[in-house]
Structures are given as C-alpha cells and as structure tokens.
Amino acid sequence: MNETVVDAARLRAFVADILVAVGVKAADAAITADVLVTADLRGHESHGVARLEQFYVRPLQTGEIAARAELTVLHERAATLALDANNGLGQPAGARAMEMCIARAREAGSCIATVRHSNHYGIAGYYAMLALPHDMIGVACTNSAALVVPTGGRTAMLGTNPIALAAPTARHRPFVLDMATSVVPSGKVEVKARRGEPLPEGWAVDGEGQPTTDARATLERLYSGQPGGLMPLGGMEAGHKGYGLAVMVDILCGLLAGAGAGPSVGFGAGLGQESQAANVGHICAAISLEAFGSAEAFKASMDEYIDALHAAPRAAGSERIMVAGEPEAERTEQRLRDGIPLHPQVAQGLQALGDEFGLACLF
Amino acid sequence: MNETVVDAARLRAFVADILVAVGVKAADAAITADVLVTADLRGHESHGVARLEQFYVRPLQTGEIAARAELTVLHERAATLALDANNGLGQPAGARAMEMCIARAREAGSCIATVRHSNHYGIAGYYAMLALPHDMIGVACTNSAALVVPTGGRTAMLGTNPIALAAPTARHRPFVLDMATSVVPSGKVEVKARRGEPLPEGWAVDGEGQPTTDARATLERLYSGQPGGLMPLGGMEAGHKGYGLAVMVDILCGLLAGAGAGPSVGFGAGLGQESQAANVGHICAAISLEAFGSAEAFKASMDEYIDALHAAPRAAGSERIMVAGEPEAERTEQRLRDGIPLHPQVAQGLQALGDEFGLACLF
Numbered sequence: 001m002n003e004t005v006v007d008a009a010r011l012r013a014f015v016a017d018i019l020v021a022v023g024v025k026a027a028d029a030a031i032t033a034d035v036l037v038t039a040d041l042r043g044h045e046s047h048g049v050a051r052l053e054q055f056y057v058r059p060l061q062t063g064e065i066a067a068r069a070e071l072t073v074l075h076e077r078a079a080t081l082a083l084d085a086n087n088g089l090g091q092p093a094g095a096r097a098m099e100m101c102i103a104r105a106r107e108a109g110s111c112i113a114t115v116r117h118s119n120h121y122g123i124a125g126y127y128a129m130l131a132l133p134h135d136m137i138g139v140a141c142t143n144s145a146a147l148v149v150p151t152g153g154r155t156a157m158l159g160t161n162p163i164a165l166a167a168p169t170a171r172h173r174p175f176v177l178d179m180a181t182s183v184v185p186s187g188k189v190e191v192k193a194r195r196g197e198p199l200p201e202g203w204a205v206d207g208e209g210q211p212t213t214d215a216r217a218t219l220e221r222l223y224s225g226q227p228g229g230l231m232p233l234g235g236m237e238a239g240h241k242g243y244g245l246a247v248m249v250d251i252l253c254g255l256l257a258g259a260g261a262g263p264s265v266g267f268g269a270g271l272g273q274e275s276q277a278a279n280v281g282h283i284c285a286a287i288s289l290e291a292f293g294s295a296e297a298f299k300a301s302m303d304e305y306i307d308a309l310h311a312a313p314r315a316a317g318s319e320r321i322m323v324a325g326e327p328e329a330e331r332t333e334q335r336l337r338d339g340i341p342l343h344p345q346v347a348q349g350l351q352a353l354g355d356e357f358g359l360a361c362l363f
Numbered sequence: 364m365n366e367t368v369v370d371a372a373r374l375r376a377f378v379a380d381i382l383v384a385v386g387v388k389a390a391d392a393a394i395t396a397d398v399l400v401t402a403d404l405r406g407h408e409s410h411g412v413a414r415l416e417q418f419y420v421r422p423l424q425t426g427e428i429a430a431r432a433e434l435t436v437l438h439e440r441a442a443t444l445a446l447d448a449n450n451g452l453g454q455p456a457g458a459r460a461m462e463m464c465i466a467r468a469r470e471a472g473s474c475i476a477t478v479r480h481s482n483h484y485g486i487a488g489y490y491a492m493l494a495l496p497h498d499m500i501g502v503a504c505t506n507s508a509a510l511v512v513p514t515g516g517r518t519a520m521l522g523t524n525p526i527a528l529a530a531p532t533a534r535h536r537p538f539v540l541d542m543a544t545s546v547v548p549s550g551k552v553e554v555k556a557r558r559g560e561p562l563p564e565g566w567a568v569d570g571e572g573q574p575t576t577d578a579r580a581t582l583e584r585l586y587s588g589q590p591g592g593l594m595p596l597g598g599m600e601a602g603h604k605g606y607g608l609a610v611m612v613d614i615l616c617g618l619l620a621g622a623g624a625g626p627s628v629g630f631g632a633g634l635g636q637e638s639q640a641a642n643v644g645h646i647c648a649a650i651s652l653e654a655f656g657s658a659e660a661f662k663a664s665m666d667e668y669i670d671a672l673h674a675a676p677r678a679a680g681s682e683r684i685m686v687a688g689e690p691e692a693e694r695t696e697q698r699l700r701d702g703i704p705l706h707p708q709v710a711q712g713l714q715a716l717g718d719e720f721g722l723a724c725l726f
Binding site for chain 1: 445514625654
C-alpha cells in the first residue's frame with residue numbers, strides 16, 4: 001500500500017475541523033492542528049497527526065482532556081508566570097504561555113513561565129520557535145509519562161522529558177534543538193519493533209535493569225507498567241547524565257510548575273492504566289536579544305558560527321556537518337512544496353475520523 | 364609515595380594567599396580559592412587546586428589574566444544583565460554575576476546574566492549552588508576551549524561546555540547537576556592515559572573522525588590542535604544530542620554574551636597555542652521559588668521526589684539509585700571531616716608555589 005500525500009494547509013484545516021467537532025474552541029483547535037502538522041512537516045511523524053485520535057480526540061470526547069479549559073494565571077512577577085492549563089489541551093496552553101513570556105521579555109529582558117495541569121503537547125521545539133520572529137531565544141521543556149529508567153534502576157521513573165531551544169539567525173536556518181533526554185524517543189522503538197529489527201545496544205533495559213536489544217519486548221514493557229524501559233541519554237557509558245537532565249526537566253516542569261512528576265505524570269490519552277488527569281507540566285522561557293546588545297549583531301554571529309561548523313573538516317564517510325534544526329527545516333521546505341506523506345494506516349484513520357464527524361474527504 | 368591529606372580551610376587560605384601574592388584582590392582571591400577547594404571537596408580533582416599554577420598563577424603573572432579586573436555592566440533590564448569580566452579571573456566574575464542575578468530575581472522572579480571576556484572558572488556547579496540558600500534554583504553554564512568533535516566532523520570545534528542546575532530541598536541533599544556535554548571531560552582521558560588503559564568505545568575519535576580507544580594519542584591530540592577529540596554526550600548512538608547541547612551552551616555563553624565561541628575560545632592558561640585573551644563566556648540564571656508559589660512546598664516536594672527515586676526497584680547488581688549531587692555532597696562531608704587527599708605531585712607543586720611566594724608550609 002502506498003503513502004498518501006496531502007497538502008499541509010489542507011491537513012491543518014482538516015485536523016482543526018475535527019477538534020472543533022469534539023468541542024474545542026476554534027482558536028485552540030487551530031493552534032493544536034498547527035503543532036501536529038508542524039511535527040509532520042519537520043519529520044517527527046511520531047508526534048504528528050498520527051496521534052490525533054488516540055491522544056486528543058478520544059480523551060476530549062470522554063472528558064479526560066477538558067475541551068474548553070482556559071489557561072489561568074496563578075502567580076506573576078515581571079519575569080515569571082505560573083500558569084494552570086486546567087486540564088485543557090497542552091498545545092494552546094504551551095503556545096499561549098510562550099506568547100505571554102515573549103510579551104514580558106520585551107520589557108524585562110527575559111521571562112520564565114510554568115504550566116501545570118496540562119496534557120501532552122507534542123513537539124517542544126514548536127513552542128521554542130515561537131520566540132524566533134520576535135528576535136528572542138526560546139526555551140521549552142515538558143515532562144511526560146515515565147518511560148525512562150534511572151541509572152541503577154529497573155523501572156521507568158522518568159519521562160523522555162525533552163529540552164528545546166531555538167535561536168534566531170540572519171541568513172541560515174535557525175538553530176532549533178529539540179531532543180528527548182532519553183537515548184531515543186519511544187517512537188524509534190516502535191519503528192524497530194514494527195520492522196522486526198533488534199534495538200542497538202544502549203537504547204533500553206529489560207525487567208532486571210540489564211541492557212536488551214529486544215524491540216518488541218521493550219515496546220510491550222513501555223506501555224504496560226512492567227519493569228524495564230528506555231535508557232537515559234548517554235546509555236551505558238554516561239547514562240547518569242541523561243538521567244540528570246531528565247530529572248532537571250522534571251524539577252522545572254513538574255515540581256516548580258506544581259504538576260505531576262516522575263511516575264505520577266499520567267499517560268493521559270488512554271495510553272496507560274490511569275484514569276485521572278495526566279497533569280503534565282511545561283516550562284518555557286524567552287530571552288530578548290536586544291537586552292544583551294544588538295539582535296542584528298547576534299544573528300550575524302550565529303551565521304558565522306554556523307558557517308564555521310559547516311566548513312569544519314569532515315570525518316571519513318561524512319557528507320555534511322549539520323546544525324540542530326537544519327534537517328527538520330529542509331524537510332519542512334520539501335514537504336510544504338511536495339506535500340506531507342502519510343503512512344496508509346494514518347491516512348485511513350484520519351479519513352475514518354472525518355467520516356465520523358461528517359467532514360469532506362481529505363484525500 | 365602516599366597521598367597528602369590537608370584540611371579544607373587551611374588549603375583555602377593557602378590558595379588565597381598565593382593569589383594575593385600575584386596581585387589578586389583579597390576578596391577575589393577568597394572566591395577563587397573557595398571555587399577550587401570546593402571542586403576538590405566534591406571529588407572533581409581535575410577542576411581543583413591541581414590547576415592553580417598552570418591555569419591561574421602563571422597567567423596572572425604574565426598578564427594573560429588581568430589580576431585586578433573589575434566586572435562591569437554592559438546592559439541591564441529588570442531580569443537580564445550583560446556583564447564584562449574584562450579578562451579577569453572567571454571565578455569572581457561567575458560568583459558576582461550569580462549574586463547579581465539572585466538580587467534581581469528576588470524582585471522580578473527570575474534573572475539571566477551573561478559574562479564575556481572571562482577566563483576558565485572551574486566547576487559550573489559552584490555558581491548554580493549559590494542560589495540554594497536564597498530558596499532559588501540556580502543555573503550556570505560556561506563555554507571552554509574546543510576539545511569536542513561535532514557529529515560528522517573530525518576536528519574539535521566545541522568545548523566540553525558544561526550545564527549546571529541546582530535546586531533546593533528540605534531534608535535531602537540538594538539536587539546539583541553539573542555535567543560536561545561531552546561523554547567525559549578531558550580529565551578522565553588523562554587518568555586513562557596515566558594508567559596505560561584503553562578508552563571505552565564512544566569516548567573519542569581519531570584524526571579521521573573514527574572512534575578510537577587510544578588514550579595517550581587522544582590526550583596528545585586534545586591539546587595540540589591536531590584533528591581528533593572527544594565525542595559529544597550520546598557517543599556513537601546519539602552524539603548529535605550532546606553536539607546540540609554543546610552548541611546550545613556556546614550560543615548562550617559565547618554568542619549571546621559576546622564572548623568567544625567554538626574554536627575561537629582560547630585555551631588561556633598557557634595550555635594551548637594561542638596567546639590572546641581566552642575570552643571565555645558564561646551564563647547564569649536564578650529562579651525564585653516564591654515567584655511560583657511556596658518555597659517550602661517546593662522543597663517538600665523535592666524530598667518526596669528524591670524519596671521515590673531512592674526507593675525505586677534496583678537493577679540486578681545495583682546497590683543504590685542516587686540523584687545528581689548526592690555523591691559529591693557525601694564526598695564533601697567526608698572530606699570536610701577527614702581532610703582532602705592530594706596527589707603527591709599536586710602537594711609538591713603547591714608547596715613549591717608556597718616556597719616561591721614565601722608562605723608558611725602547608726603540610
């Protein structure tokens with residue numbers, strides 16, 4: 001069966017229509033659709049429209065996620081905001097938190113916001129990138145349901161807790177780091193399991209906490225609450241560093257925000273065995289370039305810096321030295337031009353949802 | 364030859380006296396000595412008093428580091444500070460930058476400071492930890508001379524660019540993450556080379572950009588400008604993540620601060636072939652817990668969170684699950700009680716410096 005190719009703008013409108021059909025306000029639906037389609041454009045299909053039904057539509061229908069929640073302010077200072085998503089969709093909460101940060105950073109120079117009582121919000125990089133057109137550096141992190149085993153342990157205690165930072169450039173594509181603090185996200189284990197391939201050493205541990213290469217068994221453990229799980233970034237050699245980074249993200253997104261943390265972050269979205277609200281937490285920050293000097297000078301220095309990395313001597317067999325965000329930006333340009341390829345199962349699922357809600361055919 | 368054991372307070376005073384003898388102001392000398400001795404107390408000997416002569420005393424004598432530089436403010440907002448160390452010692456610049464951040468965060472809720480024209484400042488964790496007694500989360504990063512090879516490259520383009528974050532607790536030892544964004548710091552390669560042991564796979568690449576286990580050859584490459592160097596965190600499997608983190612630190616500490624970045628950060632301290640100022644850059648941030656709710660509630664939740672990690676099921680063969688900062692805190696407690704063990708060469712070197720400057724015998 002072949003891939004179905006779909007235009008990004010059409011896909012975005014279709015996803016938004018489905019969200020509106022299950023009670024989401026139009027503005028929130030537009031943001032959520034944009035986050036999901038942006039993930040597909042950037043090549044992070046595991047965080048894209050493939051998750052629409054299971055992560056968002058069904059939980060919105062059951063009320064597990066509140067369709068019409070408002071983001072409320074708990075505490076505020078010149079350079080801080082503590083926000084509550086009130087169990088609404090993570091995407092509008094994350095995007096609005098960053099927009100509020102940007103507004104404050106325009107005066108104070110920087111601002112940090114936390115969001116509690118939220119839900120899975122897709123790619124963290126999306127929120128960091130919102131700062132770019134404002135000549136600001138954007139930072140975004142989120143915690144997530146426990147899939148990662150701490151160093152010395154054998155059960156998942158931490159989410160893949162990504163760290164994202166975006167920095168503007170003039171001529172080059174912006175720097176956009178968006179990385180799980182595990183060696184790999186769970187989506188890569190899914191792909192290996194689907195293909196019947198073994199995992200590389202250092203991705204996962206089994207129920208005894210020992211390294212394993214069994215993709216299918218690892219995948220089953222991830223969503224069942226059984227011991228075993230993903231290894232933190234650094235793997236067998238330096239996994240304590242990825243473990244430390246995952247805890248750092250949890251301290252900021254969970255404990256500082258007043259959200260869940262560690263194994264108490266719900267799987268939400270019907271994936272796990274818990275029925276209460278997911279209580280995911282996020283943190284974001286905006287840093288104004290003008291507060292540190294000239295934004296133009298910063299962006300010119302970014303270009304020179306990236307030039308130097310591009311021109312650095314390459315390893316034998318290496319074709320390019322790239323900078324974080326470049327592969328995703330190139331893929332976005334190509335997919336905006338040629339359309340987004342969808343796995344046939346994903347296309348079928350979307351069409352079935354469209355039929356369910358009486359929408360016009362997408363394909 | 365046996366280790367020499369020395370009392371921390373005596374060692375601190377001795378180091379400060381030597382710095383004063385080469386022209387450093389007493390207050391700056393006290394801070395610098397405290398940073399170096401704190402590294403030894405925490406077990407980071409590679410960043411401790413062993414570096415006093417080569418990294419600080421000789422460059423202060425030649426004027427490579429300015430002994431009486433003042434930290435100046437370039438730009439300021441309610442929640443940002445852009446500072447210039449004017450080629451002074453990194454330690455007083457880093458500590459004062461964090462104290463200024465803390466003062467601003469008390470009002471604004473958070474503050475971020477950059478420091479340019481600085482020098483190697485030792486363990487980043489020291490500066491992050493300054494926030495702890497103020498019921499704040501502290502963040503500190505620095506860039507450093509290029510030792511790390513980007514993914515796909517074969518020459519060092521990035522420093523080991525550490526990330527540190529400290530968060531207060533009530534009952535437990537504080538969380539203190541302080542990690543190089545390389546798989547290992549260069550000091551660990553030095554230890555392997557000294558012992559004649561091979562490097563584990565995934566620590567370093569050779570002059571062709573291929574993985575190598577040759578410790579001695581790697582060490583020679585690190586400080587000679589030859590191709591080859593350390594691998595970024597993640598190693599062969601996920602080194603693009605450590606590479607991305609190292610660039611992130613460089614963007615903040617180098618480009619945002621207006622300091623050197625990438626291979627333009629000097630080795631300073633006579634280690635490398637460059638004679639100009641090192642132009643190291645730092646960034647630090649303070650986040651007030653009270654700005655996000657109750658500091659007491661946060662610290663209680665930290666305790667519970669750490670309790671859960673301590674109590675998590677352990678891997679076969681694992682004795683404890685620890686949290687970042689715990690091994691270092693335990694070592695500090697033991698060394699404050701029993702004294703700091705110094706390698707005989709380090710003890711001899713310190714005594715020779717004491718003799719040179721007419722100080723009383725340390726041992």
